[in-house]
Amino acid sequence: MLTLLDEARTIMAAPPLLATPIYHDNVAENSQPVPMLDFSRQFAGLREEILSAIEKVCDSQQFILGPAVTGFEKAAAAACAAPHAVGCASGTDALWLALAAARIGPDAGGSSSDAVITTPFSFFATVSSILRAGAKPLLADIDPLTFNLSPTAVEEVLSSSAGQTVKAVLPVHLYGQCADWDAFAALRQRHHPLLLIEDAAQAFGAAWNGTPAGALGDLAAFSFYPTKNLSAFGDAGMLATLSADFDERARMLRGHGMRRRYYHDEIGWNCRLDSIQAAVLEVKLRYLPQWNRQRRDHAARYDRLFRAAGLAAANVREGIVLPFTDPRATPVFHQYVIRAPRRDQLRQYLADRHIGSEIYYPVPLHLQASLAGLGYKPGDFPLSEAAAAEVLALPIYPEIREDEQQTVVEAIAAFYA
Ligand SMILES: Cc1ncc(COP(=O)(O)O)c(C=O)c1O
Structure with missing residues (x-):
């Protein structure tokens, strides 16, 4: 949780915005604050729209599941x-629900565990x-260009994991760009009945070859933590799945393993989506595209500004490496992340x-x-370790202003001047 706390502190520590943008010749000394x-x-x-959606939940007095969820x-x-889609209490819960719904865990005999391959970054x-x-x-x-789990590296782990029951591969669509789903779908075929989460x-x-995240894998976990591109007013998450069986199991597991009230078929958990959060999310979902x-x-504008300033380079020894977008991906730039010298x-x-x-x-x-x-x-994972030492996420969100992006790039140019 440290990262999230730090993130919250960074946001809260940011000074209030100036009403009128101010331009300075010497950005390094007189920079405009950019949260x-x-x-x-x-x-x-x-x-108005959000408060009225919340009011509706209050009027209904249905706070647990119900029509809002x-x-x-x-x-x-x-x-x-x-x-x-199954609403739940956080992205962390959505990941756990996905694994538990897919029956991934300690193996039935209890002497060993199922294995899941994922990324250290x-x-x-x-x-x-x-x-x-x-x-x-x-x-x-990882793949050093996209920072996402490398299918080739996964294949190597699969071939060296004799004796382990690898049940699933769990790629992360890091920074809002889908992992290489062509390669992972091919890998799934070769290693049937391997699942993709x-x-x-x-x-x-986000999408890969036009298919949205959430419909690519057997199961998918979403977070609506307040800094996410679709964000709640607190913690919230969601599991999406192509399988009616996994859907039914996830609903059972998020409510203490009950199918019938007070009859607990499995040891589930309480990780339901809060009704007020669901109402907020439904409003925001309409604006998400x-x-x-x-x-x-905004990402394209950063690219242009960095190139115009002569800062963009092919590798971090020569300058700033801009985010790479795979032509098959439609990213959402949850983050705009550069590799930066020093x-x-x-x-x-x-x-x-x-x-x-x-x-x-960072770690x-x-x-x-x-x-x-x-x-x-x-x-053990040199590409992840290099990324952890070099990446820097810059301010990006729908409402960021052009002058703020200019300020960021000018300050970076002044640093390297
Ligand atoms: C890649 C990734 N996975 C999982 C999570 C967990 O989501 P949550 O904070 O909603 O539990 C997050 C959010 O911080 C995340 O960025």
Whole structure:
């Protein structure tokens, strides 16, 4: 949770926005504050609509599941072209529900565990949810261009994991760009009955070859944590699945394993989606396609500004490496992430000028203290370790202004001048 807390602190520490943009010749000394995120801009435009949706839930007095949750689940399933969507309490719960619904965990005899292959370059929950389900995480390195799990590295882990029951591969659509689903779908075919589970926490509305995240894998987990591109007013999440069986099991598991009231068929958990959050999300979902388009436009503007400033380079020894978009992907730029030379000094320089930035993620999961028991060591995933040392996320959200993006790029240019 440290990362999320830090993220919240960065946002809260950001000074209030100036009403009138101010341009300075010397950005380094007189920079305009640019927050990493400013939730208030989105809320200002939706205030009436959201408050009225919340009021409706209050009037109905149906706070647990009920029409607000089923209404959102229906709309969200349609939005990601998945036949089934199950609302739940967080993205972490959605990952756990996906694994548990797919019967991935300790093997039936209890002497060993199912294994799931995933990436070390993600938020902690990607791996902790596998452990929470009673399964064993096996890690494979990333593709250095997209930062997503490498299908080739997964294939290598599969061929060296004799004696392990690998039940699923769990790619993350990091920063809002889908993992290479052509390769993962081919891998699924070759290793039948291997399942594919999407960690789509950062990617509502993203697509691969036109198929939305949520309809690519057998199951998919979404987070609606307040900084996500589709965000609730608190914690919330959702599981999407192509399978009626997994859908039925996820509904049972999110409500204490009950199919009939007070008859507990399995040891589930309480991880239902809050009705008020569902009402907020259903309003916001209607705006998401437009917000995702704006994010792509802002990303393209950053690209242009960096190129115009002569800062863009092919590798981090020569300059800033801009985000790479696979031509088959439709990203949502949940984050705009560059590789930056002298990254930590640059981040400090920006912070001194009240320009927000963030590192997703500074420590790859195989090097986290709490995951030492997985048995990995420094050097095991060099591409993830290099990424952790070089990546920097810059402010991006639908309402960010052009002058703010210019300020960010000018400050970065001043740092490297
Ligand atoms: C890639 C990834 N997976 C899982 C999660 C967990 O989601 P949540 O914070 O809603 O539990 C997050 C969100 O932080 C995430 O970014």
